[in-house]
Amino acid sequence: MPDFSVITQNLPYLLWGRALEGQPGGLLLTLIMSLEAGVLALVVGVLLALAAWLSGGWTRRILFAWADFIRGIPLIFVIFWLYFLLPSLFGVNLPDTITVVLAIAWFTSAAVMYSTLAGLEALPKGQVEAGLSAGFSRTKVLVNILLPQALPNVLPSLVGVFISLIKDTSLAFIVNVPELTTVAGQVNNRTQIYPTEIFLFTGAVYFLLCGALSLTVHLAGGRRARPA
Template identity: 65%
Template structure:
């Protein structure tokens, strides 16, 4: 048991930070950076797409939903592979693997964000939009100032679930050898080849703590927001 714990403690810095001192972040740090970067792209992107689908219910909405269903119906691992080979061909340069995976995660997650936010908009009473119009609000103003704040509050649990899934999906970066937590754990296991259970139980525990911590923080933020809104 002590030997198994030493496998973790001896490699803890590498599992947490990678080679950050050499300008190559990895492990938990890179996992969090990719999840944060993808979330910062997916959230506003998905909200913007939901707004477009709400504002133009005809062909624009249909095309957006076809795009979203296509993306959501494809395994994320294929999206990562596509961008891994497609982006260098389009840009003429080799992009960092972490950036490619972050863009793939953002693209994939934005489709689900669009669905959730659009459902939140559709669930609001139609009378609110009509009342906003009667007060002289344009469609864009009503959406930004009145409808979206309510919709985002209502779908917050769904969005938290999406970003928890996003955090776990960063583990798929191992397929292109990006040194996030799962890849680093595999490298440590390949080097040690004695205590794989200890290494991967530790890895699973780290993912659990990260995801549960995100859920707790989101729950506290939502409670504070609701208390402030009801004052």
């Protein structure tokens, strides 16, 4: 029979690590990393989509080539590159957690760029012509007219991207950042005899996190679509 007493005995460590000592870990660190990487990826991805929409020629090709390159390699490579290359090339020694956040944000921003650009290009072309004829510049048409319409339309796609981002934080274990998967592994190594219970609990936590995000956005979208 499964014995989940190992979870209750180690629950504070699994939930927030050594936060009381100024070193957050476990679920708390997973949430912090997800929020920071998500905000960075959203900002960078939207800006890249705007740049791709406004530009043409080589600038647009370079942006697409960059996004395709990032999407075509495993995230674990991006984490390794930043973790080992930043100190060797630039003499920059960032904290491990920040390095992973930057890697995940960089990786995810490519997906955000594609989703946002698809939303912009799906809008009727007549809106651009109407905005230009009203005296707006292309940048103002993009920011004031198109983007506020495109972002709600691509919200389901962005939610899927950010659900993947939450799960991607588990790769931080490869550089020993003490997020949820890492501390679960530490508890398992310490106890040795409860891997099933520990990793069932860890998987359930990720499922609840991702499910809660999806449900929240779904309910918010339902309220917005409901007539007043």
